[in-house]
């Protein structure tokens with residue numbers, strides 16, 4: 001049965017789709033059967049792997065697979081062992097559509113429709129990799145609800161770094177309410193080039209999140225950017241060299257999966273830092289309506305912190 005891994009951070013352009021696509025390609029080259037699920041209406045990983053325009057996937061995407069409760073007719077072959085469940089720009093209506101499906105008689109929580117659909121083919125694959133959009137919408141929460149692991153791809157820049165704690169809070173809610181098996185398996189720091197500020201963010205990230213940060217980093221290389229138009233290939237030596245950094249990352253990821261690595265302290269830390277912020281806000285002279293909201297939030301956070309402590 002496949003191990004399912006989501007690649008996510010609610011910040012755009014950090015290298016999520018490229019990393020998902022390349023790791024899927026490398027896994028298939030190792031003889032593993034892989035399905036990539038594109039949950040982003042931008043369709044970047046669909047194009048990267050198939051070298052087709054997303055228009056050609058109209059009405060033949062992961063959304064139709066869910067509507068028909070059968071992914072098989074929508075799977076596109078991208079290599080001997082590499083399959084794709086594509087997206088197109090209409091996937092932007094995903095959030096609305098899954099609730100319509102519930103009204104049309106689909107059973108259970110709409111957030112689990114993706115999982116239920118992928119479960120139908122889980123036995124056919126060694127790995128299912130899900131590429132998420134850069135926001136915390138229903139595509140993302142559905143992907144996380146269907147996953148065993150989540151990898152966060154972080155660009156070494158301030159906004160992406162700040163998005164991390166908020167993301168861990170979301171993961172807490174998914175684990176707590178929908179998918180108790182979800183494990184945060186690592187943070188990849190990517191798109192590094194030679195700026196000192198980036199080095200300091202990398203250091204800060206390692207200090208804060210310790211061993212959760214993968215040892216290997218992804219450097220910004222022209223050969224990698226080229227794959228968007230050429231497709232992923234290692235026919236030239238410089239392309240082989242460019243892929244090496246992802247091979248090292250993949251080895252690290254597979255080792256973590258084998259050892260069942262996880263770090264449950266991140267949820268607690270994210271919730272505690274939010275509580276700190278809320279408590280500071282409550283010291284301000286707030287209008288009644290805001291005061292009420294912050295007090296409610298504080299009570300929720302205190303309850304959630306109790307739960308997160310039990311996970312450690």
Ligand SMILES: Nc1ncnc2c1ncn2[C@@H]1O[C@H](COP(=O)(O)OP(=O)(O)OP(=O)(O)O)[C@@H](O)[C@H]1O
Nearest residue numbers: 011012013014015016017018134219220221224225
């Ligand atoms: N290691 C790399 N070296 C050079 N360019 C890269 C590398 N990784 C990704 N890129 C390029 O950076 C851009 C953004 O990458 P990508 O689309 O993977 O990010 P993303 O996080 O998936 O973006 P979005 O949030 O919009 O989905 C793309 O043009 C891609 O080709």
Ligand SMILES: [Mg+2]
Nearest residue numbers: 016017040044
């Ligand atoms: Mg992307």
